[in-house]
Amino acid sequence: MAATAAPLRQRVLRRDIWWLEPAALAVLFAVFVVYSAVVGVANEHYYYGPYLSPFYSPCITANCAHFTFGVPIIGEWWNLAPAIWIVAFPLAFRATCYYYRKAYYRSYFWSPAACSVPDARAKYGGETKFPFVMQNIHRYTWYPAVALVFILSYDVILAFRFPTASGGAAFGIGLGTLLMLANVVLIGLYTFSCHACRYLFGGRHDRFHTRPLAYRLWSLISVLNGRHGQYAILSLISVGLTDLYIRLLSMGVIPFDPRIVF
Amino acid sequence: MTARSGSNGGARDVTVRVWRGEDRASGGFVQYDVPADPGMVVLDVMFRVQALRAPDLAVRWNCKAGKCGSCSAEINGRPKLMCMTRVSSLPEGEPITIAPMATFPVIKDLVTDVSYNYEKAKTIPAFRPAPLEPDGTRRMYQEEVDRVQEFRKCIECFMCQNVCHVIRDHEENKEAFSGPRFFVRLAELEMHPLDTHDRIELTRAKHGLGFCNITKCCTEVCPESIHITDNAIIPLKERVVTEFYDPLAWAKRRLFGQRPRQLGEKEPAAPSDR
Structure with a gap:
């Protein structure tokens, strides 16, 4: 019956495996960031006709293996990886995303690592000061993210067209096509379930009865928004796996792409 | 009913570690074993502790139906309403830890100044x-x-x-x-x-x-x-x-x-x- 004297706030009384989720996410994000950095500067094995890696889309420099818009937009003076022009946009969108903020504040900053678990730091200012006040630009990162959804969709359409021996193109479906399609669906769900999108399309209004379209859009996005975190993780994984598949095909590690060409 | 240490006339025992004290510096956890019945919630266990072991245990509660918001506490380290947390939902074979809400000053035991x-x-x-x-x-x-x-x-x-x-x-x-x-x-x-x-x-x-x-x-x-x-x-x-x-x-x-x-x-x- 002896009492144990200890200030409660400094103690973790949780009995469950509270560290598992932040630890797993920390590993996932670290793997993705390292993988992205490596493939982003690799400048090879990102195209295996007709598949283009999402890391390199849109491919806009003169040294591209495949021009998304038919012609290069950046001239021959650029001799580094084309992905460097693109990667900042999805990176900024995800880095300022409300879901990812929650995830990395927990996993890396430990503020807090889990609910009812003490903060790692003695002082805390949240998002009131630089650099975290910059999270408020999130809605501006959403617009390029929407453009990327359309561009990746265009890549998927191209991925249904396979080159023929006569030099033309034939309709077909390959494993790479399906991976790219799944990837763009997941990225689309992630992008259009965004909290800023939900706000911009209707959430900013107090009165819906004079704005039926805004109300419908807000209602639809609200449904998607409930799974925003799941879409965030699944689309992250799908981007990595799609690139990996195309990369391994291009490198010859995977000997052939299962496909049906009509 | 969750199996707990020992038995008492057909009823199972439940072991709870309840934070007792009037300030955070000197207070601490005190362990109690009390008989428990099927379907009990943690607040019922607190009543039993009051009835059988510690009549001076301070617990704030009102409706016992999850609607008044009075019996908030930290059960096994997680904020929960005591009246809505079934004992059977907690891990078996180990004491249940019950502490006052950590953010607010303690008045006595599980009662905080909100x-x-x-x-x-x-x-x-x-x-x-x-x-x-x-x-x-x-x-x-x-x-x-x-x-x-x-x-x-x-x-x-x-x-x-x-x-x-x-x-x-x-x-x-x-x-x-x-x-x-x-x-x-x-x-x-x-x-x-x-x-x-x-x-x-x-x-x-x-x-x-x-x-x-x-x-x-x-x-x-x-x-x-x-x-x-x-x-x-x-x-x-x-x-x-x-x-x-x-x-x-x-x-x-x-x-x-x-x-x-x-x-x-x-x-x-x-x-x-x-």
Whole structure:
């Protein structure tokens, strides 16, 4: 019956495996960031006709293996990886995303690592000061993210067209096509379930009865928004796996792409 | 019934470690074994501890139905209502740890002083409805009411306040930060179709919305399943962005000679909306 004297706030009384989720996410994000950095500067094995890696889309420099818009937009003076022009946009969108903020504040900053678990730091200012006040630009990162959804969709359409021996193109479906399609669906769900999108399309209004379209859009996005975190993780994984598949095909590690060409 | 250490005349025993004391420095956990019955909730166990082992154990409770929000505590380290937590839902074969809410000063044992919340509540301006329409009524529409009605489910158990690390781990932030419960209240009023009081600057400057780093613990612990983060805090953050951080909105205000709304300034009338 002896009492144990200890200030409660400094103690973790949780009995469950509270560290598992932040630890797993920390590993996932670290793997993705390292993988992205490596493939982003690799400048090879990102195209295996007709598949283009999402890391390199849109491919806009003169040294591209495949021009998304038919012609290069950046001239021959650029001799580094084309992905460097693109990667900042999805990176900024995800880095300022409300879901990812929650995830990395927990996993890396430990503020807090889990609910009812003490903060790692003695002082805390949240998002009131630089650099975290910059999270408020999130809605501006959403617009390029929407453009990327359309561009990746265009890549998927191209991925249904396979080159023929006569030099033309034939309709077909390959494993790479399906991976790219799944990837763009997941990225689309992630992008259009965004909290800023939900706000911009209707959430900013107090009165819906004079704005039926805004109300419908807000209602639809609200449904998607409930799974925003799941879409965030699944689309992250799908981007990595799609690139990996195309990369391994291009490198010859995977000997052939299962496909049906009509 | 969860199997616990030993038995007592057919009833199983349950072992609880209850935090006892009148201040955090000298208080600590005391272990009790009491007989438990099937279907018991943790609050029942506290009653049994009071009846059989420690009649001076202080526990705050009222409805025992999950609606008054009085019996908030930390059960095995997680904020929960004692009256809504079945003993059978907790891990078997180990003591149940019951502690007072960590964010608030202890009065005695499991009873905390939650007056911080009442002081914060006083700083939120009351509902200020639009003028009556020509027919002497006010109208609002179901689709508008649905959104704010979610926020009315709050039972003020203050578990979201308790779990919020901004004040739980940083006492110094209590002055500048009001906590999730009051962002729910602010959202309820701010999004109300008939309210005319602007609370955006108030939310940012006086209630410290920027301190929130949306780690969603408030949502996790809410016994009413209010989507505090997604439906109250983040929409408020987006409104603050429009008012204070959006360069296009800022340019528009400059271009058209508008200025940011000031604390408590009445929202401009929008007759077409009424």
